[in-house]
Every structure is written in C-alpha cells, then in structure tokens.
Amino acid sequence: MKLIVAIVRPEQLSEVLGALFHAEVRGLTISRVQGHGGEIEQVENYRGTTVKMALSEKVRIEIAVSNHFVQPTVDVIIAAARTGDVGDGKIMVLPIETIYRIRTGEQDQDAVTPVPAVAAAV
C-alpha cells in the first residue's frame, strides 16, 4: 500500500478528479492549500499597496492505494494536471505502515479495496 500525495493547480482539479473517477480510483481526500512552486508571483494592487503573492492557491490530493494501483493513479494525475508551465505541482508516493477502514475495522489491503456503497435508508 502507498499513500499518493499530489499537489495540483486548483483550476486543474475538476480535470484530475474526472480522470481519477474514470480510472476507478475512488477513495480520496482533498484540501485547499497554499504553496510556492517556483512560478512567477502574481502582482496585486490594493489602493496604494502593491504586493507580490509568494504563495499560490493549490489543492492537495491524498489517495491510499494498493500497490498495483500506484502507477495507473500517478499516470492519470500527471496527464490531467499538466499544463506545461512552472507551478503544475508534484506527486509524492509514500509507504504506509498500517491502514484501517473505520466502518468495518478491516486492515491494510482489505481497507483500500473499494466496496460498492449501498444507499442508506433515510
């Protein structure tokens, strides 16, 4: 099992999520973050104040996958997140020590194997 952490441009997020769902990668978490990836800083003006924005809006995507899913997931993210300009982001693949599924208590491989969701009665 690996944890894939991808930092991507917010404007590419829809593209990336669409591609991930298409590739049947379903369990993921995103967070809005700010970072600096060497891109040209935006210059903004507020009344008399001129600022350079050293941090850009980015989205961090975290996905825990089983080993044979690592490469397809990485490929899909690279294809969908790339614009070709500095600031497209990074993908990091990290080892996972243990992983639990809260609902069932399943561990490791079983915990990252998707099961079909059943709509709960409301």
Place this chain on the structure above:
Amino acid sequence: MNNGDIGWMLVSTALVLLMTPALGFFYGGMVRSKNALNTMMMSFIALGPVAVVWALLGYSLAFAPGSPVVGSFAFAGLQGVGLQAQGTIPHLLFMGFQGTFAIITVALISGAVVERMRFGAYLAFIVLWVLGVYAPVAHWVWGGGFLASAGALDFAGGAVVHVNAAAAALVAALVIGQRKDYARHAMLPHNVPFTLLGAGLLWFGWFGFNAGSALGATPIAALAFINTMLAPAATLTTWMVIDLVRGGRVTAVGAATAIVVGLVVVTPAAGYIGPASALALGAIGAVPSYFALILRARTKLDDSLDVVAAHGVGGATGAILTGVFADAAWSGGPNGLLGGNPGQVLIQIYSVLAVLAYSATGTFVILKLVALVLPLRAAGRVEGVGLDVTDHGEEAYTAGDGAILVSPNDPAYGQSSVAAIAFPKGGRS
C-alpha cells in the same frame, strides 16, 4: 413644475442608480469565486463611462428632437439641458433619470459573457453600445420615434431595456463563445446570499424604475408602484409552486431569479394595467422564463447568467401581455386585448421584433469592430486562473498569506500580472 413631482423623481433616480450595484451582487454571487470581482465590476463600472457618454452624447441621440429613428446632436454636451421644465420636472433631472436606465441596460448584458470576456474589450463595447444601440432604441419608444408613433406601449422599458439587453446578450454569448469549462465541469454559484441580496436590492430600486417612469408623483406612479409589488409576488409564488411540483424543494437561486423575472415582466405594463391584471401577468410570466432557463442549460449557448431567459423571454412576455391587459379604466391610456383592442398585441409584438433585430445586428457589428483592436476573449490559461487576478490585480477572498510588499523601486511595482499568467514563458509568441 411641481415640487412633489421633482421630489419623487429625485428619489426615483437614486433608486434606479442603486439597481446597477444590486445587479453586481445578483450576478457576482452566481459566478465562481475566482471571477467574483470581475463580474461585479462589469456592473459597477457602467456607473462611470456609461454615465459620462450618456451626458455628453447618448442623451442627445435618444431624446433630442430628430428623425423617427434617432435623435440629434441638439442636446450634445448637455447644451440646452438646464433647469427649465420638461413635463413637470427640470429637464436636467429628466436627463439624469434616463441616464440611470442606460447604465443598468448595458450592465445587464454582462451576464452573458462573464468569466471569459476581457475587461478592456468590455469597456470599449459598453461605451459604443450605449451610443450605437441603446440611445436609438430609447428614441424609438420614448423620444418620439417610430415605435411611439405606432402606439407601442412600454411603460418603463420591457423592450427598450430588457429585450434590448437580452438580444445583445445572445449575440455577445455567441460571438465570444462558451467558457472552456462549459458543459464539461459543473460551475456553481459561489455566494448565493449575494444573489439574494442583489435580488432584494433590485426590487427596491425597481420601484423607482417603474413608478418613476410616470415622471411625477401622480396616481399613475402609485399604480405602477403597487403593480411592481404585486406582479413579482405572483411570479415568485408561481415559481415556488413549479419548483415544488418538479423537485419537491423551493430553491434560493430560483427565488432570486423569480423576483427578477417578475420585475422584468411587469416593467412594460406597470402604469397601463390594473392590480388584478398585475397578479395574473406576474403569474403567467413565470412560466416561459422558468422553462427557458432549463432548456438553455441543455444547449450549447453559454448565456452564463441567463440574460436571455430572464430578460429576453421575460421582457417579450411582459411586452405582449401589456397588449393583453392594458386597461383604459385604470391608466386613462389605451385598452388591450381584454378591453376589446386586439390590435395592441400585434403592435407590441412588432415593437419586440424591431428592438430584437436592431439590437442583435448592432451588437454584432460593435463586437466585430472592438475585436479589430482588442481581443474579446481571455486566454484559456487566464480563464483557468480567473479574471480577478489577471484583469484587476485583486482577489475577492484573500487571507493575504504570502503577500510580500513591493517597494516603488522594485521592477514588479505597478506591473500587471496578466502577461505573467497568459504568457508565462516570457514571450507573446
């Protein structure tokens, strides 16, 4: 002159002016947060250059004595527009009141082109449009032009303002094209409370728009005022019922839209129909726009904030229903179909078609002229980042993290970020 009339028209002018910032909130809430300032500025900025060109030339082209098609240069630069009586109010006040209509009309068009039209090209477009399209059309109906002679009824601008703006919106959406994410990714309103706030302020301002169009503190102003309260109430109620029947839930964006549609529908009719007719007109008027909105979203037409469905369909419905419900007993003016004058409906349809045809053609020509000098569309990369940063150098919602002060000696000082984002490799090739 009459001091009561002057008092009411002063207030009305301020009320109508407030509608343009209100429209900014209505529209601004419906776009994504990265374009919030740009969208609101498309409305707000009309308060500047459009008012200036209106005073310098637009008013003259619309209201100076001229041909049946357009006014003349007689009032250019406000010459001869002083404190002498125009009706029962000072001529200068009449000019200002009409100016607020020109401002909101051009701002309405922006709803069709938000999130991808370059701001500079938009500025050039609205200045040319108010002179080339709005002024002549206002002349046709209110300045003694050929639609006035034909007997067309347009109390406060169903055709002049709403059909006119919607025809321009339709053409602008087609010429400029879809947003790159249109029909590919969901684009949700980023601040629905803004949209509700805008709708509420629009309704408030619209009392000046419709009841002010009586041009005095008269019983007809009271009629138009109450119709402006009742018709949108009926539209909102009908919209709510359709929402409930179709989905079981009453939506907030739907309610805000219903209020605007109801106001649009009653605009041409406000001072010509009785209050019971206003309720009927508002209720009937909800239906075409409701379904036009749903149908539009299934087409390739990226009229992003549905100017055509709300203002075009609503304005045309209102104009035609004015020909149905016009009531001499209430207004002292002409009767409509229900009063035994079916010909009025045909005159109303004629006025809508005339405005539609001219506005669509004029808008197309103006956009093509602007495009010769300024690209109309933002680069795809700019669309991705959002036009707030690129076209205005500001963000609507920023915590300021990582903002580094730039001193006046820094080469980045005063620099625009557009080139950096649109052409990040340093060249324009």
